[in-house]
Amino acid sequence: MRDVAIVSFAQAPLEQSPGQTETLMLLPTITEALAAVGMTRRDVGFTCSGSADYLTGGTFTFVQMLEAAGAWPPISESHVEMDGAWALYEAWVRLQHGDVDVALVFASGRASLGASLRETLTFQLDPYYLAPIGADYVSLAALQGQAVLARDARSEKDLADIVARRYQDAVGNPNAAVSGSTTADELLAAEYVVAPLRAHDVGPAVDGAAAVVLVAGDRAREVCDRPAWITGLDHRVDPHYPGVRDLASSPSTKIAGERAGVSNGGVEVAELAAVCTPEELVLAEALGLGDDVAINPSGGALVANPVMATGLVRIGEAFRQVHDHGKQRVLGHASSGPCLQQNLVCVLEGPG
Amino acid sequence: MDPVQFMSHHTAVEYKIPEPSLLTIHFGEELAKGRIIGHKCPQCGKVYMPPRGYCPLCVVETTEANEVEVSNAGTITTFSVITPLQYQGQEETEDYVQATLLLDGADTTIMVMRMDGIAIADVRMGMRVRAVFPTAGGGAASNSQLIARGMGLGDAVDHWEPTGEPDLTREQIAEHIL
Numbered sequence: 001m002r003d004v005a006i007v008s009f010a011q012a013p014l015e016q017s018p019g020q021t022e023t024l025m026l027l028p029t030i031t032e033a034l035a036a037v038g039m040t041r042r043d044v045g046f047t048c049s050g051s052a053d054y055l056t057g058g059t060f061t062f063v064q065m066l067e068a069a070g071a072w073p074p075i076s077e078s079h080v081e082m083d084g085a086w087a088l089y090e091a092w093v094r095l096q097h098g099d100v101d102v103a104l105v106f107a108s109g110r111a112s113l114g115a116s117l118r119e120t121l122t123f124q125l126d127p128y129y130l131a132p133i134g135a136d137y138v139s140l141a142a143l144q145g146q147a148v149l150a151r152d153a154r155s156e157k158d159l160a161d162i163v164a165r166r167y168q169d170a171v172g173n174p175n176a177a178v179s180g181s182t183t184a185d186e187l188l189a190a191e192y193v194v195a196p197l198r199a200h201d202v203g204p205a206v207d208g209a210a211a212v213v214l215v216a217g218d219r220a221r222e223v224c225d226r227p228a229w230i231t232g233l234d235h236r237v238d239p240h241y242p243g244v245r246d247l248a249s250s251p252s253t254k255i256a257g258e259r260a261g262v263s264n265g266g267v268e269v270a271e272l273a274a275v276c277t278p279e280e281l282v283l284a285e286a287l288g289l290g291d292d293v294a295i296n297p298s299g300g301a302l303v304a305n306p307v308m309a310t311g312l313v314r315i316g317e318a319f320r321q322v323h324d325h326g327k328q329r330v331l332g333h334a335s336s337g338p339c340l341q342q343n344l345v346c347v348l349e350g351p352g
Numbered sequence: 353m354d355p356v357q358f359m360s361h362h363t364a365v366e367y368k369i370p371e372p373s374l375l376t377i378h379f380g381e382e383l384a385k386g387r388i389i390g391h392k393c394p395q396c397g398k399v400y401m402p403p404r405g406y407c408p409l410c411v412v413e414t415t416e417a418n419e420v421e422v423s424n425a426g427t428i429t430t431f432s433v434i435t436p437l438q439y440q441g442q443e444e445t446e447d448y449v450q451a452t453l454l455l456d457g458a459d460t461t462i463m464v465m466r467m468d469g470i471a472i473a474d475v476r477m478g479m480r481v482r483a484v485f486p487t488a489g490g491g492a493a494s495n496s497q498l499i500a501r502g503m504g505l506g507d508a509v510d511h512w513e514p515t516g517e518p519d520l521t522r523e524q525i526a527e528h529i530l
Contacts, residue, residue, distance in 0.1 A: 019373035019500070024405050027413060041411060057367040070411035115366035123365045132361045 004095050005220040005227035006348065008036045009316035012108075012209035014175050014304065022051075022061065022108045025209040026068035030106055033211035037223040041070040045100025047077035048091040050084030050107040051308050054124035055114055065108055076100075083107060083273075084312030085334030085344050088212060092233055095216045102219070108209035109308035117205045117307065125337055129241065138202055140242055140338040141276035142194035147248040148278045149196060156196050159277045160184035163200045163302060170299025175313075177204040177304040200302075201277040208306020210313050221351075228322035228330075232260030232347035235334075242339055253286035253333070253343040260345040262287055262331055267347065269294045269321045269330040271314035275301045279340055283333060287345070297321070311335060315346050322350045372500035375405050378416075380496030383508035386485055390458050391418045401458040402499060423456035424483040424509075427520045429528045431467070431475055449475050451512065454528045461528050462504050469513035477529075478519035486510040 010033035012025045034040060047069050051062050062079045069077065078094075080086045084107020091103035114120035118136035130136075148154065161184045170179035178200075190198040220227040236252035236259075238245055257263070270293050274280035280302075284295060296302075298317040301310050311334020318332035327350065334344040372380070379402050382389045390401030391414035398407060401422050406413050431451035436444035449467040454460075467475055468484070485508070495506030 017374055019371040019376065021373060021405070024373075024413070027406055027411065031411075054365075056370075057365065067406070067408035068411070070408075072409050113367050113370060115368060120365055123363065127363065131363060132359075 002096050002098060002216050003220070003229060004092055004214055004216045005224070005229045006212055006315070006319040007215045007220055007224035007227050008033045008213040009319045010036065010211050011175055011309075011313060011316065014177065014206060014208075016207065021064075022056075022110055022209065023064050023068045025207070026065055026106055026108050026211070029209050030068055030104065030211045033213050034104070037213060037215075039102065039213065039223065041104075043102050044069075044104045045076065046091060046094045046103045047075055048079065048087040048094070048103065048105050049077070050080045050082050050087035050105075050312065051109055052081055052124060054120055055109050055111055055307060057113065065106075069104060069106065083308050083310060083334050083336055084210060084212075085273075085315055085332070085346070086235065086311075086336070088214070088312060088315060088346070089233060089235060089344060091214050092230060095214060101216045103214040104211065105214060105312065106209065106211040107309035107312040109306060110207040111205040111305075111307040112207050121338075126240070130338075135242070135338070137338040138197065138276070139194050140247075141202070141278060142197045143242075144247040144282065144339045145196045145201070145276070145278035147246070148281050151248045152281070154281070156188060157184050159196065159201060160187040162277050162280055163187055166296055166299045166302045169297050170303040173298050173303065175208075175304055175306075176299045177206050179299060179303055197276060203275045203301040203303065203305035203310075205305045205307055208304070208309045208313070210306070210309045210316055212312060212316055212319070224323070226323050226326075226350060228319045228348040228350060230346060231349045232262065232345070234259035235342065235344035237342040238340070240341070242341075245339070247339050248282065250282050250286040250340045250343065253283055253340060253345065256343050256345040257287040260331070260347045262345065262347060265329055267293055267329050267331045268327045269297060269318065270333065271296055271298060271300065271317045271321075271331070272333045273301050273311045273314050273335045275305050275310065275335070277302060279335070282340060287331070287333075311344065315348075318346070318348050322348050326350070369497070370500050372496040373405070375403055376500050377496045379403060380499055380506060380508075383495050383505060386424070386508075388422050388424055388455065388505070389419055390422050390460075391415075392420045394418060398459040399457060400460050401455060401462065420457065422458040425515060426453045426455035426458070426481060427525060428452070428467075428475065428477055428479045428481060429454050429461055429525045430477055433472055447472060451475070451481070453481065453512065454525060459528075464504055465509070466511045467513070468511035476519065478521060478525060480515045480517040480519065481512040482515050483509045484511050484513055
């Protein structure tokens with residue numbers, strides 16, 4: 001396999017001017033990610049993006065977003081109707097071909113345009129079996145929460161403790177929609193949205209955009225003082241219908257983690273795309289993360305869920321742990337579908 | 353084997369009308385005054401109308417500093433003859449022309465512009481036209497809403513009519529057919 005590293009990551013500011021277009025959220029973000037490693041759009045050999053037209057209800061909106069990447073003269077590019085983490089996977093595969101060295105990955109979403117994200121995502125992923133019974137991602141996450149609490153003899157206070165920790169972790173993260181000091185008791189005073197989940201158990205959906213630059217081989221060392229090498233990358237999916245799954249576990253995450261080599265040396269930090277609180281418990285177990293692993297030091301998806309960029313942001317935050325904070329072995333995780341239906345695990349290692 | 357069972361399920365996914373951007377609001381305000389504005393790319397000089405806030409060819413952002421006024425006269429680059437189907441709510445009864453126009457001073461075309469004051473058989477590519485503004489025009493807010501929904505110039509221009517100037521050649525508009 002060809003060595004490929006993440007050398008740069010940028011995220012659009014949480015605060016945008018009213019009515020800002022997705023293209024104009026992406027354009028400066030992509031410029032920033034490339035400029036950080038002394039590159040321009042001309043250096044990019046392959047571009048891959050992730051987004052979902054269903055979020056805004058516009059057809060082929062990803063074509064407008066491509067204008068932010070610069071598609072003239074014509075470029076080599078692709079798009080996934082998924083979180084940008086899967087665009088990163090495709091870009092990594094493309095770099096394995098060996099003929100191009102630099103790939104640009106970006107993701108964006110404007111969840112604010114849908115009247116109800118719960119409905120929109122249900123119709124996007126399963127209009128036939130789940131939508132007619134109202135089984136949206138929050139309702140299903142609540143079932144998952146009940147299954148986790150019942151199996152592990154945990155209480156709702158355990159869920160609230162996780163949220164309180166993430167809110168504290170998020171202090172200083174400019175892309176966190178919520179942060180600050182709170183206690184489990186304060187959080188437990190809130191009403192249920194769907195029991196056992198309260199509003200704070202569902203990461204606030206925000207409009208967002210992010211960009212990552214991948215570089216293969218020696219060129220990564222030339223452009224970046226501390227690249228984060230992708231030493232493991234895998235994605236797996238559980239059966240589509242939630243009714244046939246044990247919701248308290250995530251076999252797809254377990255397999256993806258094993259294939260990505262998470263246990264071969266352990267990790268210091270894990271950025272997990274747990275959009276609902278119980279998912280963090282399921283993921284930590286599936287990936288075998290012990291108490292010595294720092295989970296979601298950015299606050300994770302519970303403090304901001306930039307839909308379709310959330311997974312790519314987790315990998316970007318993992319990159320920052322290596323690049324900015326000197327960590328040696330970390331992982332970023334992305335998920336798609338209700339109750340962690342599909343999962344991607346990316347292991348990053350510093351130069352040593 | 354049991355026969356296949358069918359069920360009916362009526363669905364709807366609701367969206368908010370996109371909030372007009374600050375740029376769109378400004379474009380609508382100027383339109384209400386009869387001024388059609390664009391952004392001129394500081395690198396390649398192409399003029400985008402309506403302004404997008406960036407040049408997709410050079411991939412640079414443009415701002416109010418790059419604002420230019422384009423003419424309210426231009427050229428038909430292509431057109432369609434619409435035969436209105438009669439359905440509830442349809443207000444049109446006769447055939448009419450929707451044209452794509454290249455306004456003087458702009459490098460981008462604007463679609464679905466209503467032609468009037470000319471026989472359909474006389475409409476042609478390359479024909480010179482000018483805007484006819486409504487006597488009681490739509491307000492800036494109404495324009496901004498319509499433009500944000502992708503409806504060209506909102507209701508700021510009632511229709512377009514021939515100027516009587518000589519046509520442009522196919523070669524002169526070849527880069528702007530779509």
